[in-house]
Amino acid sequence: MRRYVLSSLIALAVVSLMSAPVFAQAVVAKPAPAAKAWTMPRTPDGKPDLQGVYSNATTIPVARPAYLGAKEFYTDEADKVASAAQAPAGRGGRGGAARPAANDPEGGGTLAVHYDTSQFGLGGATVKRAASLRTSIITGPEGRVPAVLPEVAKAAQERRAYQQAHQWDSAQNRPLAERCITWGFEGPPMMPVGYNSTLEIVQGQGYVAIVQEMIHDTRVIPTDGRPHGPAEIKRWMGDSVGHWEGDTLVVETVNYNPQVVIQQQQVSDAAKVTERFTRVDADTITYQFTVDDPKTWVKPFSGEYNMVHIDGGLYEYACHEGNYGMANNLSGARATEKK
Amino acid sequence: MRIQALRMRASWLLVGAAGAALLSLAVLPTPAQAPYKAPRTKDGKPNLNGIWQANNEANWDIRPHPASQGPVYTLGAAYSTPAGLGVVEGGEIPYKPEAAAKQKQNFTDRLKLDPEIKCYMGGVPRSTYMPYPFQIIQGTGHIMIAYEYAGAVRDINMGAPTKAPADSWMGWSNGHWEGESLVVDVSSLNDSTWFDRAGNWHSDALHVIERYTPIGPDALQYEATIDDPKVFTRQWKMSMPIYRRLEKNAQLLEYKCVEFAEEVLYGHLRKQPLQGKGDSK
Numbered sequence: 001m002r003r004y005v006l007s008s009l010i011a012l013a014v015v016s017l018m019s020a021p022v023f024a025q026a027v028v029a030k031p032a033p034a035a036k037a038w039t040m041p042r043t044p045d046g047k048p049d050l051q052g053v054y055s056n057a058t059t060i061p062v063a064r065p066a067y068l069g070a071k072e073f074y075t076d077e078a079d080k081v082a083s084a085a086q087a088p089a090g091r092g093g094r095g096g097a098a099r100p101a102a103n104d105p106e107g108g109g110t111l112a113v114h115y116d117t118s119q120f121g122l123g124g125a126t127v128k129r130a131a132s133l134r135t136s137i138i139t140g141p142e143g144r145v146p147a148v149l150p151e152v153a154k155a156a157q158e159r160r161a162y163q164q165a166h167q168w169d170s171a172q173n174r175p176l177a178e179r180c181i182t183w184g185f186e187g188p189p190m191m192p193v194g195y196n197s198t199l200e201i202v203q204g205q206g207y208v209a210i211v212q213e214m215i216h217d218t219r220v221i222p223t224d225g226r227p228h229g230p231a232e233i234k235r236w237m238g239d240s241v242g243h244w245e246g247d248t249l250v251v252e253t254v255n256y257n258p259q260v261v262i263q264q265q266q267v268s269d270a271a272k273v274t275e276r277f278t279r280v281d282a283d284t285i286t287y288q289f290t291v292d293d294p295k296t297w298v299k300p301f302s303g304e305y306n307m308v309h310i311d312g313g314l315y316e317y318a319c320h321e322g323n324y325g326m327a328n329n330l331s332g333a334r335a336t337e338k339k
Numbered sequence: 340m341r342i343q344a345l346r347m348r349a350s351w352l353l354v355g356a357a358g359a360a361l362l363s364l365a366v367l368p369t370p371a372q373a374p375y376k377a378p379r380t381k382d383g384k385p386n387l388n389g390i391w392q393a394n395n396e397a398n399w400d401i402r403p404h405p406a407s408q409g410p411v412y413t414l415g416a417a418y419s420t421p422a423g424l425g426v427v428e429g430g431e432i433p434y435k436p437e438a439a440a441k442q443k444q445n446f447t448d449r450l451k452l453d454p455e456i457k458c459y460m461g462g463v464p465r466s467t468y469m470p471y472p473f474q475i476i477q478g479t480g481h482i483m484i485a486y487e488y489a490g491a492v493r494d495i496n497m498g499a500p501t502k503a504p505a506d507s508w509m510g511w512s513n514g515h516w517e518g519e520s521l522v523v524d525v526s527s528l529n530d531s532t533w534f535d536r537a538g539n540w541h542s543d544a545l546h547v548i549e550r551y552t553p554i555g556p557d558a559l560q561y562e563a564t565i566d567d568p569k570v571f572t573r574q575w576k577m578s579m580p581i582y583r584r585l586e587k588n589a590q591l592l593e594y595k596c597v598e599f600a601e602e603v604l605y606g607h608l609r610k611q612p613l614q615g616k617g618d619s620k
Contacts, residue, residue, distance in 0.1 A: 043479060044381030051478050171605040172598075181597050200494060202483040204476035205380065205388045209483050211492050218485040218492045220474055220591050235593045314494055316507035320597045321459045321531070330608035337610070 038281050040247055043203050048247045048279055050201045050208070053314055054307040056190065056287070057127045057197040062263070062303075064136035064143030072143065074133040127197070130284055130306030137191075137303045145263045146297050156265065168333035171326055176259065178326065180319035182236050183214045184261055188253045188273045189289035189303065199307070200314045208242055208249060215319045221251055228254055231269075236260060238273065249277040268295035283309040377519055377553035380477060385519050385553055387475045387482075390584040390591060393468035393561075396423025398455075400537035401468075401577055403430050410450050420536075426468070426577040432539060438570040445538025454532055458600035460491040460508035462532025463525045463547050464563040464577065472584050474591045482514060482521070487594045495523055503527035506543055520552040542569040557583035 041049040064071075067087055074080040136143040148156070166173050176182050185191045190199065190212065198213040206224040211217070221242040228239050231254075238253035238260070253273045260267050271293035278286045285307045292300040377385040396404075403425035409418040434442060445452055455461065461469050471487040482495040495514040503511030503526060510528040514521055530543035550562040562578040565571070606613065 049479070051480065169610040170608075171601040179597060179601065181595060200481075200483075202476050202478035202481050202494075204478060204483075205386065207388070207474075207476050209474075209476040209485060211483065211485075211494070215490075216492055217490055218483070220476065220485055222590065226588065229588070229590065229592075233592060236595055237593070313496070313501070315504065316509055318460065318508050320489075320600075321508060326605055327608060330605055334608060334610070 040279060045205065047203065047244060048249070049203070050249065050277055050279055050285060051203055052309050053198060053200045053312065054285060055128050055130075055198055055310045056192045056305065056307040057129050058132070058137070058192050058305055059129065060132055060134050060137055060305060062137045062191070063145065064138065068135050068143075070141040070143070071135055072139065072141070074135060076133065080133065127195075128308055128310050130308035132306055134304070137305050139302050139304050146299050146301055148265055148297055149295070152265070152296050159266075168330065171330065174326065174329075176261070180215055180323050182217070182260070183212075183319075185214065186212050186217050186219075186237055187262065187289075188219075188238060188240065188251065188275050189262070189291060190275075190287070192305070196317065198310070198314055208251075211314060213314050213317050216317050223249070228252075231255055234258065234269075238271075245276075247278065251275040251277070262291060262293075265296055267293050270295045280306075374519060375554050378556070382479065384477070384516060385521070386477065387521060387551060387553070387559065388477045390472050390474045390589045391559065391581045392470075392472040392584055393579055393581045395426060395468060395579055396421050397426045397468040397577075397579065398465070398470055398535055399423060401426050401535045401539055402432060402537070404537070426579045428576045428578060433572045433575055435570060435572055438540075442538050442540060445533070445540055447538075449536060449538055452538070453536055455536065456600065457604055458489055458596035459531065460489050461486065462508055462528060463493070463510050463512075464549065464561075464565075465532060465534055466491055466509070467549075467561055467563070467581065468579060471594055472589075472591060485591055487591050488596070490593065490595055495521075500524070508532060510547070517550075520550045523549040523551075525549060540570070541565070541567045544569045554580065557585060 043049045043051070065087065068083065074083060138144055147153075163173065171179060177184050183193060185193045185197075190210075193214050196213045200211045200213075202209045202211075206222060208221045208223060210219045210221070212219075217237060219237050219240055221240045223242040223244065225243065226241060228241055233239065234255050234257045236257050239255035240251050240253040242249055242251040244250070251274070253275070254271070256267050256269075256271050258266065258269065260271075262271070262273075271291070273292070274290045276286075276288040278288075280286050286304065287307055288302065288304045290300055290302040291297070377387075380386045380388070399420045400423060404420070404423055406422040407420045409420055411418055432442075450456065455469070460466070466473065466486045466488065469486075469488050473484055473486040476483040476485065480496075480498055482497060484493045484495065486492065491509055493509050493512050495512040497514050500513040501511075506527045506529040508529060508531065510525040512523050512525050514523040516522070525547040528541075528543065528545045528547070530541065530545075533540050544567050546566045548564040548566075550560075552560045552562075554560045559581050560578065561581050562576060564574055564576045566574045602613065
């Protein structure tokens, strides 16, 4: 029974990352105790020292649940629990009985899911998270990603319909994550991932480098005042340049590859993302971002979460090298057609 | 008679001395001169920050080799093999007999087997001399090396050495400073990478010690000592200079090559074969 409850909570925690509101009360890093005069650590050249390995795992949903209205913060942990209990049942609410974990046959789960994250110590209960009373990652009174322009919505729908009909035609028809090209969370803006939500920051002379474990992508951000590269060079993680504003690292990114998806939308050549990294205590970096793409969304949107320092390193995520699923899926599709 | 004998002895001595001099030239890594002292980072370490690239033919074959026809005839002179002096000290890789045979087979089957063609991470040391730049970002407790090819990355731990939880493509790197040199112990490499396009190979027993030594403001001497008792009869070493990319706007770009390898890996599983795209089956 305890196992069942735990895995349900983990499943919910994972689901909540995708868009559902907070429900699970998994392990949360304690807020820093009343700070003993903390001072900003600095690199040898005097910049704020952001270096280390961080988890950006969170149970905060991207979009605020509708029933919370314009409420941007819970008043405290008790308020968070009480609010969850009042949530309406069903989709958009998450109240009512916990759903059995899909990978737990004893709990009534039916799917044979091979990503049993709890088995590998990757589940919600083992992950360190920054404490936060935010009700959603997207900030502001609406707390959700704004609508896309009508023509963008239409084009996206057509693309989806085509993909649906041709999804098994070739490797190139599969989603980017399945092809091990991008996971879709690298951004910028960087978003929490269901598991291995881990990144490392290293600062060298004139550069800040950020490696995200999924899919071992390194963003090398020059902070020496140089402009963006040529607009002809589009990149999967865009073209980032950074500068320091006081103790905050500000990074601007443009020149996205036209296939890049941010919050389920393919972005345009006008997309610009601004990120702000501020170390706020010994263990925490506050990460803020604004996405501005006037050819995609009706208005810009912003978000914020905390990432928390963790012990231990980053491990190699060799996605493409181990992508047996791609060949197996395609050969399965070809075999099915022959039946 | 005696004089003649003395003369003969003297000339033998001369030959001997010349031979010894030649030998010492071959064995000594650098001619005697004051070692170059690199500029320092703010915390006093040799400053290796920068974008670097090898400029040699080792990725084709780390051994001395003549120019030869490439494996894809339709690409003609654009993808044939340029001659190279090789980067293996002594020129020869001390394979065990059966391992030497496997290298030859690898070469024959290279279009099917070379992990570079499949966009698999290059491993160590091959990533250093693939024809793509890499960037060293020298942090305080960690040094990161980001490679343009396949977006591979290594995180060199400069603190107390740690152990890898599992084998990986880019291995597990613990580094320290020895004078001017960054010395990196690379262990837990898997058996799936090659040394070059010629099929030179290693097993999962591979253990590499790398040395990055500044030899001028814009060049490093790179040495990799290779130990793999399953494949070689003894340790051996490769060495080469690597050069700073001096373009004012030099930067690491993306070579996320999965897209470029999908046809070769999965093209035979397409619903509709690609029309007019060459060899894809």
